[in-house]
Amino acid sequence: MNFTVDKNGFYGSFGGAYIPEMLFPNVEELKEKYLNIMHEESFIEEYNNLLKDYVGRPTPLYFAKRLSEHFKANIYLKREDLCHTGAHKINNTLGQILLAKRLGKRRIIAETGAGQHGVATATVCALLGFDCIVYMGEIDMERQKPNVERMKMLGAQVVPATSGSKTLKDATNEAIRDWINNPADTHYIIGSVVGPHPYPDMVARFQSIISKEIREQLKEKTGSENPDYVIACVGGGSNAAGAFYHYLNESNVKLVAVEAAGMGIDSGYSAATTFLGKPGVLHGSKTLLMQTEDGQIVEAHSISAGLDYPGIGPIHSHLFETGRAEFLAITDKEAFKSAVLLSKLEGIIPALESSHAIASLAKLNLKPSDTVVVNLSGRGDKDLMTYITRKEEFLKD
Amino acid sequence: MDTKIQLKNRLTTAFSENQKPLLNIYFTAGYPALDDTLPVLRALQKSGVDMVEIGMPFSDPLADGPVIQRSSEIALENGMTIKGLFQQIKDMRKEIHIPVLLMGYINPVLRYGVEKFCEDAAAVGVDGVIIPDLPVREYIEDYEEIFQRNNLSNIFLVTPHTSPERLKLIDEHATGFIYAVSTDSTTGNTKDIRQQEAYFSKLKTSGLKNPLMIGFNVRDKESFCFAADYANGAIIGSAFVKAITGSKNLEKDIDVFIRSIR
Numbered sequence: 202m203n204f205t206v207d208k209n210g211f212y213g214s215f216g217g218a219y220i221p222e223m224l225f226p227n228v229e230e231l232k233e234k235y236l237n238i239m240h241e242e243s244f245i246e247e248y249n250n251l252l253k254d255y256v257g258r259p260t261p262l263y264f265a266k267r268l269s270e271h272f273k274a275n276i277y278l279k280r281e282d283l284c285h286t287g288a289h290k291i292n293n294t295l296g297q298i299l300l301a302k303r304l305g306k307r308r309i310i311a312e313t314g315a316g317q318h319g320v321a322t323a324t325v326c327a328l329l330g331f332d333c334i335v336y337m338g339e340i341d342m343e344r345q346k347p348n349v350e351r352m353k354m355l356g357a358q359v360v361p362a363t364s365g366s367k368t369l370k371d372a373t374n375e376a377i378r379d380w381i382n383n384p385a386d387t388h389y390i391i392g393s394v395v396g397p398h399p400y401p402d403m404v405a406r407f408q409s410i411i412s413k414e415i416r417e418q419l420k421e422k423t424g425s426e427n428p429d430y431v432i433a434c435v436g437g438g439s440n441a442a443g444a445f446y447h448y449l450n451e452s453n454v455k456l457v458a459v460e461a462a463g464m465g466i467d468s469g470y471s472a473a474t475t476f477l478g479k480p481g482v483l484h485g486s487k488t489l490l491m492q493t494e495d496g497q498i499v500e501a502h503s504i505s506a507g508l509d510y511p512g513i514g515p516i517h518s519h520l521f522e523t524g525r526a527e528f529l530a531i532t533d534k535e536a537f538k539s540a541v542l543l544s545k546l547e548g549i550i551p552a553l554e555s556s557h558a559i560a561s562l563a564k565l566n567l568k569p570s571d572t573v574v575v576n577l578s579g580r581g582d583k584d585l586m587t588y589i590t591r592k593e594e595f596l597k598d
Numbered sequence: 599m600d601t602k603i604q605l606k607n608r609l610t611t612a613f614s615e616n617q618k619p620l621l622n623i624y625f626t627a628g629y630p631a632l633d634d635t636l637p638v639l640r641a642l643q644k645s646g647v648d649m650v651e652i653g654m655p656f657s658d659p660l661a662d663g664p665v666i667q668r669s670s671e672i673a674l675e676n677g678m679t680i681k682g683l684f685q686q687i688k689d690m691r692k693e694i695h696i697p698v699l700l701m702g703y704i705n706p707v708l709r710y711g712v713e714k715f716c717e718d719a720a721a722v723g724v725d726g727v728i729i730p731d732l733p734v735r736e737y738i739e740d741y742e743e744i745f746q747r748n749n750l751s752n753i754f755l756v757t758p759h760t761s762p763e764r765l766k767l768i769d770e771h772a773t774g775f776i777y778a779v780s781t782d783s784t785t786g787n788t789k790d791i792r793q794q795e796a797y798f799s800k801l802k803t804s805g806l807k808n809p810l811m812i813g814f815n816v817r818d819k820e821s822f823c824f825a826a827d828y829a830n831g832a833i834i835g836s837a838f839v840k841a842i843t844g845s846k847n848l849e850k851d852i853d854v855f856i857r858s859i860r
């Protein structure tokens with residue numbers, strides 16, 4: 202079984218580049234050049250140096266002793282929350298900005314949901330002195346205010362997306378429209394393993410540093426590179442793609458992808474794409490999408506803005522279809538409680554997105570001998586307002 | 599290699615029979631009100647439009663600017679669907695003789711089923727389809743045969759940055775006309791198409807086998823005439839949708855708008 206992209210940009214029946222002709226030259230240029238650039242010695246050196254000195258890599262693989270006792274298994278946390286800017290997103294934005302530099306494009310656009318990708322993009326733009334415009338749903342701007350202010354402080358312009366559901370999906374539409382209108386000088390830094398080929402593959406490669414490090418660190422700690430489980434949350438699926446990447450062909454390693462069930466899979470307020478979605482095309486690729494019978498994309502719901510997307514990257518649709526990964530759905534409430542649990546047991550306040558991955562530990566029938574790696578994709582500072590305002594509601598029983 | 603496919607439908611005939619610049623108007627199905635699709639179509643024919651594109655609304659129209667986004671949103675709120683559209687236009691050929699194209703995004707068409715979509719479109723008398731996010735390669739490999747079997751033209755877009763080789767490939771597989779996007783933009787932008795003289799001239803002299811229509815940011819008599827100098831005609835979308843937004847008398851407002859163009 203092949204889990205990487207084929208020459209036409211497909212993972213099995215998912216992926217491709219469903220883009221209007223206006224975007225063809227830009228996407229084609231990326232497709233022609235991304236691998237060559239990523240393999241240039243000078244690129245690798247610059248990227249690795251910045252990952253080390255600026256992002257703070259390698260991030261620790263931490264044996265969570267009290268969490269392990271709680272769930273009766275050997276649980277390691279991959280600490281992407283300790284990356285500069287507080288989430289894994291910067292692994293990708295740093296790679297893409299160095300690529301944009303080599304493409305001669307100095308105007309950068311991005312979409313953002315939780316604001317983490319927007320902050321990570323604004324950060325690397327400041328680092329290189331590039332112009333940065335971030336599209337963000339009006340509703341997300343409201344619920345992730347601190348990140349809006351961070352982006353502005355970093356010199357980015359934040360543009361509200363006011364169409365449709367006013368969240369991540371619409372911010373992505375606006376970013377794509379911007380690229381159509383400004384094809385010559387602009388590079389679009391997509392924030393997850395979504396979008397037209399080669400984006401899903403390119404972003405997965407930049408995030409694959411996560412599993413590269415896990416292998417080395419786990420070998421050092423346990424003598425084996427392979428855990429029994431690797432767990433990650435899935436919005437578009439970039440942190441999961443990165444955590445899974447070097448394990449895709451290790452069939453003994455169980456891959457667990459955790460989606461947001463929102464208020465419940467069948468509540469009408471959910472983002473559990475593999476449970477609710479059908480194949481379709483959005484934002485340039487064929488993938489599983491939450492949609493009506495008539496093919497209109499429906500609004501997703503999750504307490505975590507970063508998982509609030511009605512699709513998943515094509516690689517994950519393929520992992521789902523082939524059964525290579527197991528997909529679970531965690532409700533808002535379960536995620537919220539797990540955030541509190543991790544904070545109390547380990548002194549680590551996780552992002553609400555990552556809390557979905559933590560919550561899945563309770564659903565897995567773990568054995569005491571199991572070695573489990575949870576990708577802790579981000580830290581919880583950005584969610585403090587949510588933790589404050591919804592505490593009563595979620596913790597009362 | 600001359601593999602050019604010859605279809606014969608109202609669209610291909612329109613180009614062989616007409617010398618004057620053709621006016622093609624885009625409007626969104628189910629807008630302003632759900633049942634306005636056919637009345638708008640009728641009024642357009644009556645005021646002398648040469649062909650129309652009926653937009654099938656989609657929740658995420660990423661090649662469109664605010665005007666068509668908004669009309670799509672309202673049409674969807676009104677309850678417009680592809681199924682509903684075929685129902686509305688099922689008897690149009692009793693009264694409508696101008697070419698009718700359907701324009702929309704690939705996802706609703708995939709959900710409907712491409713083959714069934716083509717069959718149902720042909721059955722109600724549709725002549726062609728424009729799906730901006732259907733890739734050329736996928737059309738050729740998976741759908742060209744279905745389109746031809748149903749005598750449906752597939753309209754490809756080209757832009758100022760479409761390479762000569764790609765233009766040639768598109769010309770080989772085009773049936774009906776080639777849709778030249780005037781500028782690097784979404785629909786209804788304010789970019790001035792008069793800056794595009796070099797691009798239009800190049801298209802005009804590139805020896806295309808297919809007729810050429812220029813669209814995006816064509817909005818009034820001036821821009822229509824400018825575009826028509828380089829092509830077989832031009833396409834007006836956002837400006838027309840704007841003109842019927844809030845209309846109390848569709849037939850009259852449509853007539854006034856079309857007369858303002860020519």
Ligand SMILES: Cc1ncc(COP(=O)(O)O)c(C=O)c1O
Pocket residue numbers: 288289314315316317318392393394434435436437438439440441506507508552554555578579580
């Ligand atoms: C901390 C964190 N984790 C996960 C995600 C979800 O993105 P992805 O599925 O691409 O990893 C986000 C997105 O904003 C995030 O901020």
